[in-house]
Amino acid sequence: MSRDLSPLSQDRMREAALYLWDANLLANRIIELPLAYMLGEGVELRATDPQMQAAITRFWNDPINQMDVKLPKKVRELALFGEQCWPTFVNEMNGHVRLGYLDPALIATVVVDPDNAEQPIGVVTVKDRKGTARRYRVIVNGPEADLFTERTRQIRETFTDGECFFFTVNDLSVSRRGRSDLRAPADWVDAYDQFLFGEIERYNFLRAFVWDVTIAGADEAKVRQKAREIKSPRAGSVRVHNEQEVWKAESPDIKAGDTAEGARLFRNHVLGGSTIPEHWFGGGGDVNRSTGESMGEPTFKTFSLRQRYLKHVLEMMGRYVIRQKMKAEIDDEPAWDDARLAVEARFPEMTARDTTRYAAALAQVVTGVAIAIDKGLMTEATAVALVATIAGQLGVEIDPKKELEDARKAAADRRARQADEDAFPGVNDLGAA
Structure with a gap:
């Protein structure tokens, strides 16, 4: 049984998601808020092997790749369309890699490993005007013989138009295509827009009025005659009449209650489904600073x-870049677990750290572990590990084992200096003089 949308539904999903992102404020925020938090301060891709960093930097800054500029676009479209396909172009002489782009609308079929349904192995495009479809082999970092069966390798050999990265979100293990972040809330954000436009029309009606003129003692003929003669007064004009004529401005009473709660209900239904707090979209509610911070935790977890996942995407690209460099230099395919392929994608902190509480916790932990060591209830190694845990929350990474060794060495040096001073008092003062 297929777990994918039909091709027509897939097309409609993409078009609806793009339209809503472009025209609907709520849908736009559902896409853009995560993007800003994840990539707002930039991303860095670092090779573990310093000798490989030059290839990574060259790939990142390439005039075509321009990853600092294009990465937000790629991540945005991954959320909008649920999938991304980037063909690669490799310089056979030096292994330099450049990325292309394949519009998800041009993907006709994603072929999976017949022996492993969750592993895509190829992408087939729709036919062009000449009736030709391109067949891209999905990149899997490693030697084909180590990763696939002979049957799968034979299928992959039929994809002769190059290699491509293919990534999906909001999918299942047995799905071949991804789904948009806006697929589920699409109807609701559209309904919210319609609701607000309806409210605008209602307020226009509420501002409308008519002049109701009452003429005391007039028969129907006189009323008709007066109706032909009367004109609506202009702003600032003067109107003169006797006590038999009464003018009154009448506004419509359409018996519509306060719709603010209705708007909040619709908005929170959408925001809650997207794990975004109400106060992030202009709704204050009963939120204060304390509850606001706790309400944001599920959002940041999401x-x-x-x-x-983006970290995996970038590190997979980095491994591919190093693989191509090594293949060009040694004319051989490195093993998938070669240590030289290791890369790390470094993302910024999504929120500014509240260092005050961590600083207070650090002081309490240091005092507590010192007492525990004096009482013989804890080893120094465990104590330093606890301190390192709190220091990590402050952005300082400590290797407990190395730190303990360095601390013991520094303590020994201090004792040695103190012993020298006790044995030869005044020597340091004479040296200084």
């Missing part, structure tokens, strides 16, 4: 999950 953003972190997507950021972790």
